[in-house]
Amino acid sequence: MDDAKEFVQVAIPIPLRKTFDYAVPEVLRGRIEVGSRVRVPFSRREVEGYCVGFVPESEYDKVRDILDVIDEVPMLDAELLELTKWMSDYYFCSWGEALDAVLPTAVREGTQTRKVRLAKLKIPLDDVDKVISEIEAKAPKQAKVLAIIAENDGTMTASRIAKAVGCTPSVVRSLEKAGRIVFLEEKAILDPLLDLPVDKVSRFEPNDEQAVALKRVRERLAENTFGVILLHGVTSSGKTEIYLQAIAGVVAAGKQAIVLVPEISLTPQTIRRFRARFDRVAVMHSRMSKGETHEQWRQIRSGEAQIVLGVRSAVFAPTKNLGLIVVDEEHENTFKQDVTPRYHTRDVAVVRAHRSDALVLLGSATPSLESYRNAMTGKYELVRLTKRIEDRPLPVVHVVDMRGEHHAQKRFAHFSRDLLEELRRTIARGEQAILFLNRRGFATTVSCRKCGLVLECVRCGIAMTYHKSRHVAVCHQCGARLTPPDACPDCQTPDLRFTGAGTEKIEEYLGKLVPEANVARMDTDTMTKRGSYRETLDRFRSGEVNVLLGTQMIAKGLDYPNVTLVGIISADTALHLQDFRASERTFQLISQVSGRAGRGVRPGAVIVQTHKPGHYCIECAARHDYEKFADVELEHRRALGYPPFSRVARIVVRGLQRNKVIQKANQIAAKLRESGLLGQRQLLGPAQAPIERVKERARWHMLVKAPESRTLRAILSHAEEEMKSSGGVYVTVDVDPMSML
DSSP: OOGGGSEEEEEOSSSOSSOEEEEOOGGGTTSOOTTOEEEEEETTEEEEEEEEEEESSOSSSOOOBOOEESOSSOSSOHHHHHHHHHHHHHTTOOHHHHHHHHSOHHHHTTOOOOEEEEEEESSOGGGHHHHHHHHTTTOHHHHHHHHHHHHTTTSOOHHHHHHHHTSOHHHHHHHHHTTSEEEEEEEOOOOTTTTOOOOOOOOOOOOHHHHHHHHHHHHHHHTTSOEEEEEEEOTTSSHHHHHHHHHHHHHHTTOEEEEEOSOGGGHHHHHHHHHHHOSOEEEEOTTSOHHHHHHHHHHHHHTOOSEEEESGGGGGOOOSSEEEEEEETTTOGGGBOSSSSOOBHHHHHHHHHHHHTOEEEEEESSOOHHHHHHHHTTSSEEEEEOSOGGGOOOOEEEEEEHHHHHHHHTSOOSSOHHHHHHHHHHHHTTOEEEEEOSOOSSBSEEEETTTOOBOBOTTTOSBOEEEGGGTEEEOTTTOOEEOOOSSOTTTOOSOEEEESOOHHHHHHHHHHHOTTOOEEEESTTTOOSTTHHHHHHHHHHHTSOSEEEESGGGSSSOOOTTEEEEEESOTTTTTTSSOTTHHHHHHHHHHHHHTTSSOSSSOOEEEEEESOTTOHHHHHHHTTOHHHHHHHHHHHHHHHTOTTSSEEEEEEEEESOHHHHHHHHHHHHHHHHHTSOOOTTSEEEEEEEEEEEETTEEEEEEEEEESSHHHHHHHHHHTTTTTSOBTTEEEEEEESOSOOO
């Protein structure tokens, strides 16, 4: 290192929006590069940070030395450094926090590929058949093991061989003792796709709309410049095929593609489709082991992987020659990170593509209003697919007014008569159904019949949900749990009431009302084990399960041709939330779940149960009329100054002492007003948050609105000092929030 590089700027993953200068001792000179991680003293401890630049001299008199260099080869290139700097500025977090989000934990920890013992033949391959015939009569399982090893020489462990044959590992070891095989220690093949079946590839014959869409996408790719195309296609219109064809062109040109999906549950189905077309597909999601994650990251970085498929964090995949980013179901709120840095994957993808001269393909049947307006104003290019493939009809949607249903059945009904009858007919025909309810658990409240006491979380003050299978009441906000008492804690009445319904209760009702239904439930309570998603969807795919019941993880992306009925148990769940996006979310959920029906040769039907059949979002969803919904909703947003007609940031203040929280919230609000950039109705609050307490901490919030991002950042920067957490009071800034709770 020359004399001009005696000091480095280090970004540390702490909530301070600045970099820190450190001196480079003689012993470390020449070993540090921009993008490398370093170990530095900070306050009274040692921490890891990221070298983000060099300075010839520091403005500070006392500068401490760097202690060590962690990466001899930089983990982050210039493109990702620039992207994280933008994230730091836009999402109002520190550069170090943004950098930590980019580098997977497994990579930061240096998780190495473990070694395993793999079986290899010790006898010549030409002699295998002869040996098998000699031992087959006396030791049939040994013969089968030998045949399996011959087919997969050097790629299988003893346990995998035993599982494939249906024997114990001792059978495999007996062949080792006989000198017919040998075990050699090698690096494990950490491939999460290894055992996944591959879909058959059928010849692609695009319809007229697909041909036009694909032509436009290819033209934009040929330009080798940045652009964004919003592919607005009704459900089952063939959007995935457009992605696959576009990616084929990118790969043929020697470039890489990133494909982002909103849910881990979608990855097995998506992987099968992609593996059928492409040889080198890497996967990135949180259900993978650390070893798998590190190995996939290495393959992407080295260029071995042509395509990266994953959820949110896959947008940071270390590709070297990026040509295309696909964001499937771009409207989904799961693309928004709910911890710092609170980035939106779709928007980060657009910025990353802009810096790489790549194309972004946003796909959805129900685009976010932000993306739709960008397309309407010419910022994005709009390409439409208005018809289903093979001209299959969109499902017929029947809306049931549950107010009349309760009256007719003389009780509170979870199932309408129409839904039960249609479900029985569907099963009798050998077809399948999907039932959707965006509430998990058995009962949403536990209360006393006499005094009305509701069992609440002592830490959060919200009603606890009862889970019958575990006989436990759970707070779905903080995770606290307790065994429901035998009697009311207040009046000692023994008759507690379990009211409301989640997926667990609906599953129990189905067992009684439709015993012929073979139900699989998909929610966060049942999808706890590694491989749960894949196993459940495989059972549904094979027809072993004829009714799939679940929360929003089954609402999008699933493509099963035998599904002819979709039932939405309660369409109003999100409609009453204190959130300006409540109507949009309700429309999207109904439309997306409805789209799972009738994707094969048989027509589909949808039954929507609601207490608000006249609400415009439900009426428009029933008619498959996105444009009408968007027109109505955009007018509401324009009148109230909400996105996409403004930029917003939500500031949440929380702490154990309510009076300190209120005081801090008021101080922040006063400082924001001092900026002189806030007009009327551009600061809402401070006020108590809809969820008043979480983990015993009181919560107050406020919403800042500004006409553009630059002004919003200026307003927030003016109150930056006041928004620092201190004295047990914590402040969170969420730019472009997706939740107002």
